[in-house]
Amino acid sequence: MKRIxxxxxxxxxxxxxxxxxxxxxxxxKAVESAKAASENPKKAAKxxxxxxxxxxYMDAYNAPTGNxxxxxPRIQLEQMMAIKKPLAAEQVEVDGTPYIRxxxxxxxxxxxxxxxxxxxxITKPVFEDALAGALAAYVKxxxxxxxxxKTKDILAGMELVAAKYFDDGMTRYTFGDYxxxxxxxxxxxxxxxxxxxxxxxxxYLYYAGYIYSQAGDYENAKKYxxxxxxxxxxxxxxxxxxxxxxxxxxxxxxxxxxxxLQKGFELYPENANVLVGLINYYLPKEGGxxxxxxxxxxxxxxxxxxxxxxRVEGDIYKRLKDYEKAEAxxxxxxxxxxxxxxxxxxxxxxxxxxxxxxxxxxxETFDQKAYEALMAKYDEMCIASLDxxxxxxxxxxxxxxxxxxxxxxxxVCFVLRNKDPKYQAMFDxxxxxxxx
Numbered sequence: 001m002k003r004i005x006x007x008x009x010x011x012x013x014x015x016x017x018x019x020x021x022x023x024x025x026x027x028x029k030a031v032e033s034a035k036a037a038s039e040n041p042k043k044a045a046k047x048x049x050x051x052x053x054x055x056x057y058m059d060a061y062n063a064p065t066g067n068x069x070x071x072x073p074r075i076q077l078e079q080m081m082a083i084k085k086p087l088a089a090e091q092v093e094v095d096g097t098p099y100i101r102x103x104x105x106x107x108x109x110x111x112x113x114x115x116x117x118x119x120x121x122i123t124k125p126v127f128e129d130a131l132a133g134a135l136a137a138y139v140k141x142x143x144x145x146x147x148x149x150k151t152k153d154i155l156a157g158m159e160l161v162a163a164k165y166f167d168d169g170m171t172r173y174t175f176g177d178y179x180x181x182x183x184x185x186x187x188x189x190x191x192x193x194x195x196x197x198x199x200x201x202x203x204y205l206y207y208a209g210y211i212y213s214q215a216g217d218y219e220n221a222k223k224y225x226x227x228x229x230x231x232x233x234x235x236x237x238x239x240x241x242x243x244x245x246x247x248x249x250x251x252x253x254x255x256x257x258x259x260x261l262q263k264g265f266e267l268y269p270e271n272a273n274v275l276v277g278l279i280n281y282y283l284p285k286e287g288g289x290x291x292x293x294x295x296x297x298x299x300x301x302x303x304x305x306x307x308x309x310x311r312v313e314g315d316i317y318k319r320l321k322d323y324e325k326a327e328a329x330x331x332x333x334x335x336x337x338x339x340x341x342x343x344x345x346x347x348x349x350x351x352x353x354x355x356x357x358x359x360x361x362x363x364e365t366f367d368q369k370a371y372e373a374l375m376a377k378y379d380e381m382c383i384a385s386l387d388x389x390x391x392x393x394x395x396x397x398x399x400x401x402x403x404x405x406x407x408x409x410x411x412v413c414f415v416l417r418n419k420d421p422k423y424q425a426m427f428d429x430x431x432x433x434x435x436x
Contacts (some may be wrong), residue, residue, distance in 0.1 A: 054138045154197065158192075162192040179212075213250075220248045261281070279316070344392035
C-alpha cells in the first residue's frame with residue numbers, strides 16, 4: 001500500500017503545483033496586510049477581501065517551496081535558478097530508498113541516485129497554520145458572495161487547500177510518521193467536507209482511516225472508515241471491509257467486526273482478506289461451517305454468474321476436507337467462466353495439496369504396500385494438477401504471475417520425470433520459461 005500512496009502523492013503534487021515567486025518575507029507581509037484589511041468592517045463585507053487573504057495564505061504556504069517541482073533533475077533546477085548551494089548535504093535512506101538530502105535552511109530536498117528531486121520537506125513554514133487560514137478565508141468569502149459570482153473560484157481554492165493537506169500528509173507518511181500523516185490527511189478530508197465545497201472525498205477519507213489504523217489510533221480509524229461506508233466507497237476490491245473489521249477487532253468489538261466482514265463478503269466474495277477473516281472467526285466455533293456455507297449460498301443467489309463465489313466455496317470445502325464437494329465447486333467455477341484463471345489455479349493447488357497429504361502419510365508408515373499405494377496416490381494427484389495449471393498458464397497475462405505458474409508446473413514435472421518422457425519434456429519447456 002505504501003507504494004500506491006506515495007505514487008498518488010506525487011500525482012497530486014504534479015496536479016496542484018503552481019509556480020510561486022514570492023519570498024517568505026514578502027509572503028508574510030502580504031498576509032499581514034490582507035489580514036488587516038479583513039479586520040476593517042467595511043472591507044470585511046467584500047468577497048475580494050477574503051479571496052485576497054486566502055490567496056495570500058496560499059502564497060505563504062508555497063513560499064518556502066519557491067519554483068521547485070518534484071520529479072525535476074537537479075541540474076535543471078540549477079539552470080532555472082530555483083535552487084542555491086545547500087547549507088549541508090548527506091546520504092540518507094527513506095522507506096528503504098537511498099537519497100541525498102540537502103539542507104536549504106527552511107526545507108530539506110531529497111534527490112534520488114539519478115539526481116532527481118523526489119521529496120520536498122518544509123521545515124520552517126512562513127505560518128504554521130497557513131492552510132487553515134486559507135480555508136477559513138474561503139469560507140468567509142462564500143458567506144459574503146451572496147450572488148454566487150465567485151463560487152467557482154472559491155470551490156477551486158478550497159479543493160486546493162484539501163489537496164495540499166493531503167500532499168503534506170503523504171510526505172509525513174513517506175517518513176513513517178503515521179500519526180502526523182493521518183492527522184493531515186484527516187484535515188484534507190474535513191476541508192473537502194467544509195461548506196460550501198461539502199464534498200466527501202473518498203481518497204482522503206479512506207487513507208485517513210487506514211493510516212490512523214497503522215498509527216494505532218483506532219477510534220479515528222473507525223470514524224473515517226465508517227464515513228467511507230456511509231458514502232458506499234469500499235476501496236479497491238472491497239478492501240474497506242477487512243480494514244474496518246480489523247479496527248473493530250482492535251477495539252474489542254467482535255460483533256461489528258464480524259458484521260463488517262459479512263457485508264464485505266456479500267459484496268466482494270472474492271476478497272481473500274474478507275474470506276480469511278470469516279474463516280478464522282467461524283471455523284473454530286461449533287456450527288461455524290454452516291454459517292460460512294450459508295453466506296456462500298446467499299452470494300450464489302445474488303450473483304450466480306460470479307465464478308469467484310464457487311472458487312471460494314471450493315476453498316472452504318477444501319479446508320473442511322470435504323474433497324468431493326471442493327472439486328465440484330472448482331469445476332463449477334470453471335463452467336461459469338472458462339476464461340477466468342483463478343479456479344484453474346485453485347484446482348491445481350488443490351491437487352498438489354492432496355498429493356502432499358498422501359506423501360506425508362507415506363513417510364509415516366512402515367507398511368511397504370501401504371507406502372506404495374500412498375505414493376501412487378501422490379503421483380496421481382501430481383498428474384491431475386497439470387491440466388488446470390497449464391490452462392491457468394495459458395490464460396494469465398501478467399508475466400510475473402505466469403512465471404510463478406511455470407515454476408509450479410516444472411516442480412511437478414520434476415517429480416514425474418521418470419514416469420514418462422513427456423514429463424521431462426514439460427519440465428524442460430517450463431523451466432526454460434521460468435528461467436528466461
